[in-house]
Amino acid sequence: MLRLAVTTQAETFERMRDPLADRGIEVVAVQPEERTLSLSEPDLPDADVGFVYPSRLMEGGVIDAFLDVPWVNSREAILRSRNKADVLTRLSQAGIPVPATTFVSNPVSDEAVAAAARQFDPPVVIKPNSTTRGTGVAKVMDLDSLLGVTDYLDLVHDYKATGDRSYLLQEYLPDARDYRVMLVDGEYAGAVERRLPAEDRERGQWKHNVHRGAEATGVDLDAELRDLAERAAEVLDVDYLGVDLLVTDDRAVVNETNARPTIDSATKYEEGFWDNLAGLIREAAES
Template sequence: MHRLAVATNAETFERMQAPLAARDIEVGHVETAERTLPLDESPFDEYDIGFVYPSRIMEGAVADAMLDVPWVNDREAILRSRNKADVLARLGRADVPVPETVMVSNPASEAELTAAFEQFDPPVVVKPNSTTRGVGVAKAHDLDSFLGIVDYLDLVHDYRAVGDQSFLVQEYIADAADYRVMVVDGEYVGAVERRLPEASREQGRWKHNVHRGADAEGQALPAALRELAEDAADELAIPYLGVDLLVTEDRAVVNETNARPTIDSATKYEDGFWDDLAALIRQTAEQ
C-alpha cells in the first residue's frame, strides 16, 4: 500500500480518502501552513508520495525537504501554472488558442498603458498575474476606468515585499460558456460548466469562479474541447491539471490553468476517474 501525503485539508482531501483507500492508497494530511515548524526534526509521518506541492511555496519547500517524496505536480508545475502569463505565452507559441492578452510589468508609463488598452475593443479584463479564485480580477469599460484600476495595482505593487508586480490586460469574451476540464496524465477525465445563478447575472455579476458563488454542473464535452484541454496539459507537462476553457459559438480558448484543482463530486467525472488518478499516484511514487 502506498501512503499519500496531501497538503490540503479541504474538499479534495475529504473526497479522495475512501476511493483511494479502495485502491490501496492510504491518504494522510500534512499541515504545512499556519503553524510552527521546528526545522531540526520532521513533525510529519512517513509517506511515499505527495499530492500536490503545497500552495505556499516557502512553507512547501520546508515540507518537501522533511518529507523527501516525489509529488504529483511538483514545485515547478505549481509555479508554471500559477504564472498566467507564462501559461498563455507557452500555449500561444504552441498554437493552442488563448485570449488576446498583454502582460504589464509595473511600473509602466501611462502612454504604454493607454496603448495596451487601445489594442482591444472594450471592455477589457484586468487580472493579477498570479492570484487564484478570481481575486483582484476587474473589468474596465473605458480608458479612465482602466487607468483607475491600474492606480490601485500601483499602490499594491509599491510595497517592495510584493514579489509579483505584473498583471494582465485581456480581451473580454462575452457570452462565453466557462468550463473547468480535468486532465489526468494527459487524458480527459471530466468537466464541469461554471455558471452564475440567474439572479447574480441580473445584478451584473460576470465572474464564474465557484468560490464567488457560481454553480458547477457536470458536462459531457465534445471531442474537440477534450482535445484542447489535453493539448494544454501536454504542452505544460503538468500531469494533474484543471484547464479553464471559454467557449462561444465560433471559438474556444484556454483562459487559465490550475495545477492544484479541487476534486469535485464523483458524479461530475468520467467512469474510471479514480482508477486513473490512483495509477498516476503509483506511477509518480515509482519514479
C-alpha cells in the same frame, strides 16, 4: 499500503480519501501553512509520495525537505501553471487558441497602459498574473476606470517585498460558457460548466468562479473541446491539471490552468477517474 501526503484544501482531501483507500493508497493530511512547525522535531506524517506541491513556496520548501518524497505535481509544475502569462505564451506558441492578452510588468507609465488597452474593444479584463479563484480580476469599461485599477496595483507593487509585479490586460468574451476540464496523466477525465445563478448575473456579476458563488455542473464535453484541453496539458507537461475553457458560439480558448485543481464529486468525472488517478500516484511514487 502506499501513503500519499495531501496539502490541498479540505474538500479534495475528504473526497479522495475513501476512493483511494479502496485502491491501496492511504491519504494523509499535511498542513503546510497557518501553523507553527518545529524545524528540529516536525509534527508531520510519514509519506511515500506527495500529491501536489504546496501553494506557498516558502512553506513548500520546508515541507518538501522534511517529507523528501516525489510529487505528482512538482514545484516546477505549480510555478508554471500559476504564471498566467507563461501559460498563455506557451500555449499560443504551440498554436493553441488563447484570449488576446497583453502582459504588463510594473512600473510602466499610464501612457503605456492606455496604448495597450486601445488594442482591445471595451470592456477590458485586468487580472493579476499569479492569483487564483478570480482574486483581483476586474472588468473595466473605460480608460479612467482602468487607470484607477492600475493605480491600486501600483501602490501594492511599490512595496519592494511584493514578489509578482505583473498583471494582464485581456479581451472580454461576452456570453462565453466557462468550463473546468480535469486532466489525469494528460487524458480527459471529466468536466464541469461553471455558471452563476441567474439572479447574480442580473445584478452584474460575471466571474464564474465557484468560490464566487458559481455552480459547477457536470457536462459531457464534446470531442473537440476535450482535445483542446488535452493539447494544453501536453504543452505544459503537467500530469494532474485543471484547464479552464471559455467557449462562445464561434470560438473556444484556453483561459487559464490550475495545477492544484479541487476534486469535485465523483459523478462529475468519467468512469475510471479514481483508477487513473491512483495509477498516476503510483507512477509518481516509483519515479
